[in-house]
Amino acid sequence: MSAPPSAYRRLASGHHASLAGALKRPLLVAIILGTSVCIYAIHRVTLGLMLSAVLTWSFAVIVQLLAAAAFVASSKRRRVSLPAAMDLFFMGHAPWSLWLLAVAAWAAWLPHPLKMDYIVLATAAVPFAWTAVIVFAFCREVLNDPPRLAVIRTLFHQSLIWTFTGVYIAVVVALWPRIIGTLAS
Amino acid sequence: MRLWNQFLWHQALAWSLLAAGLVIGSLAGAVPVRNPPVHDGYWILAADFHVHGFPGDGALAPWMLRSEAVQQGLDVIAITNHNRTGAARLGAALPRADGEPLVLMGQEVTAPNFHLIAVGIQKEIDWRQPPAAIIDDIHAQGGAAIAAHPFKSYWGYDDAALTKLDGVEAAPSSRTNRVRRVEVNAFFDRAVQLRPQIAPIGSSDYHFSGPLGYCRTYVVAREWSVGGVVDAIRDGRTVAYDDRGTGRGDPARVAIVEKIRREAADVRGFEVWRHISVALTLVGMFLVVVTVGAVREPPLQ
Numbered sequence: 001m002s003a004p005p006s007a008y009r010r011l012a013s014g015h016h017a018s019l020a021g022a023l024k025r026p027l028l029v030a031i032i033l034g035t036s037v038c039i040y041a042i043h044r045v046t047l048g049l050m051l052s053a054v055l056t057w058s059f060a061v062i063v064q065l066l067a068a069a070a071f072v073a074s075s076k077r078r079r080v081s082l083p084a085a086m087d088l089f090f091m092g093h094a095p096w097s098l099w100l101l102a103v104a105a106w107a108a109w110l111p112h113p114l115k116m117d118y119i120v121l122a123t124a125a126v127p128f129a130w131t132a133v134i135v136f137a138f139c140r141e142v143l144n145d146p147p148r149l150a151v152i153r154t155l156f157h158q159s160l161i162w163t164f165t166g167v168y169i170a171v172v173v174a175l176w177p178r179i180i181g182t183l184a185s
Numbered sequence: 186m187r188l189w190n191q192f193l194w195h196q197a198l199a200w201s202l203l204a205a206g207l208v209i210g211s212l213a214g215a216v217p218v219r220n221p222p223v224h225d226g227y228w229i230l231a232a233d234f235h236v237h238g239f240p241g242d243g244a245l246a247p248w249m250l251r252s253e254a255v256q257q258g259l260d261v262i263a264i265t266n267h268n269r270t271g272a273a274r275l276g277a278a279l280p281r282a283d284g285e286p287l288v289l290m291g292q293e294v295t296a297p298n299f300h301l302i303a304v305g306i307q308k309e310i311d312w313r314q315p316p317a318a319i320i321d322d323i324h325a326q327g328g329a330a331i332a333a334h335p336f337k338s339y340w341g342y343d344d345a346a347l348t349k350l351d352g353v354e355a356a357p358s359s360r361t362n363r364v365r366r367v368e369v370n371a372f373f374d375r376a377v378q379l380r381p382q383i384a385p386i387g388s389s390d391y392h393f394s395g396p397l398g399y400c401r402t403y404v405v406a407r408e409w410s411v412g413g414v415v416d417a418i419r420d421g422r423t424v425a426y427d428d429r430g431t432g433r434g435d436p437a438r439v440a441i442v443e444k445i446r447r448e449a450a451d452v453r454g455f456e457v458w459r460h461i462s463v464a465l466t467l468v469g470m471f472l473v474v475v476t477v478g479a480v481r482e483p484p485l486q
Contacts, residue, residue, distance in 0.1 A: 028477060035470055041244040041393055042253050044459050045466050046211040049249060056239050056246045097474045101467060107394065108463045117394060172242040174267035174295040177312055181297030185338070 004137035012142045015084045022083035025090035030054050030061045032097045039104035067160045077144040092134035095127035199472030206466030213458035218284035221260045228406045232261035233398040235388030241266035244393045247276030254286040257398040263291035263304040270309045298341030300333040305415040316346035329418040331386050335372035336365045347379045351418050356387030356400050356425035384418045385433045387425035399428045403442045
């Protein structure tokens with residue numbers, strides 16, 4: 001995925017995947033997420049903890065899966081079947097997968113209180129940008145979109161994912177009382 | 186074909202490393218059941234009353250938090266998500282074997298100008314009330330009210346509320362800057378003036394990184410139960426510890442807890458094996474991403 005347009009161009013011709021086959025990469029993403037959560041949060045990993053983390057955080061993968069399905073199914077020009085397109089789409093998760101593992105590796109050898117969560121979040125700009133490039137290449141080469149539509153579709157997909165993320169964060173941190181407090185001070 | 190065989194071999198290596206990491210981690214992570222010490226008929230319980238869980242703004246599900254509490258030598262934790270009690274309810278309902286930590290249902294009542302930890306409650310507390318009314322609500326549910334990270338921006342308590350508070354987070358971590366440290370001390374001193382038996386509390390405010398209980402509270406409780414813990418907080422029978430090992434509370438109690446901390450055996454598993462397990466898992470996972478995932482495509486057969 002270092003050269004997404006040429007990779008997708010090559011893979012889009014004759015790529016096949018069954019429905020079950022299309023779920024393999026999302027499952028792998030869930031395993032990566034669960035493993036990274038364990039190592040980042042508690043600096044250790046066991047089979048039980050990993051499975052628990054995969055189970056609990058799989059909601060994030062399910063959201064990505066649903067967003068991708070809506071995104072791919074809406075394309076009328078795509079060159080491959082829906083399962084094959086889903087499989088190719090999740091191939092583009094590499095930037096986030098590698099980032100999750102890199103952050104977990106970085107955290108694993110630091111004493112906990114020295115960790116700086118905000119710096120970690122700032123480094124997410126790299127996979128964020130790289131993913132946008134990959135999604136654009138996917139739209140162009142797999143969904144066969146003209147450039148303008150590929151940009152619109154990329155923006156739509158990324159907005160969908162980040163709006164969901166924003167809403168989730170707003171709910172769990174109780175953002176509303178914090179906004180009231182900030183406005184009042 | 187040779188390229189394809191090489192690709193399969195890399196995949197097998199990747200999954201084997203991952204499996205080895207998980208197996209070693211599982212074996213090295215086993216911690217013996219530990220019973221808390223008893224002194225003059227009182228349990229001395231190590232507690233963390235400010236822990237965020239999943240679902241919420243915490244990384245770990247309630248049963249994972251309890252497993253980590255065992256690793257960190259904690260006897261009690263309270264799951265306290267922001268204005269939500271789902272994860273806490275689940276944690277409190279978990280079946281508990283002998284020696285396993287007690288999980289209290291809690292909430293971080295998140296209001297515009299104060300955050301209040303409610304522990305030992307039965308249902309969600311409405312944050313839209315004045316602080317004194319919130320504390321009354323917590324008490325009516327049989328819980329205890331603790332002022333969370335009382336930096337200046339969270340000083341939204343009037344004197345009526347301060348006199349009702351049961352505890353104050355008074356052991357800021359080494360990450361807290363000097364100004365905020367002064368603010369915490371000023372708040373605690375004011376609370377002590379109004380209610381001399383107020384409980385000093387040490388908490389980790391654990392979300393995604395910690396470790397759990399790196400600031401903690403030692404509770405001197407008549408029994409190892411929700412009621413026993415809440416009673417101890419309300420009576421001020423606590424000692425707060427920050428992550429540098431500085432205790433805060435009644436000097437006689439601090440002396441007892443110091444002795445217990447010195448005598449306590451290291452409950453963590455073998456550190457070397459933990460590191461090996463994490464390293465193998467990460468390398469295996471990285472290779473899985475590279476070979477199975479997406480970094481490069483499989484060679485054509």
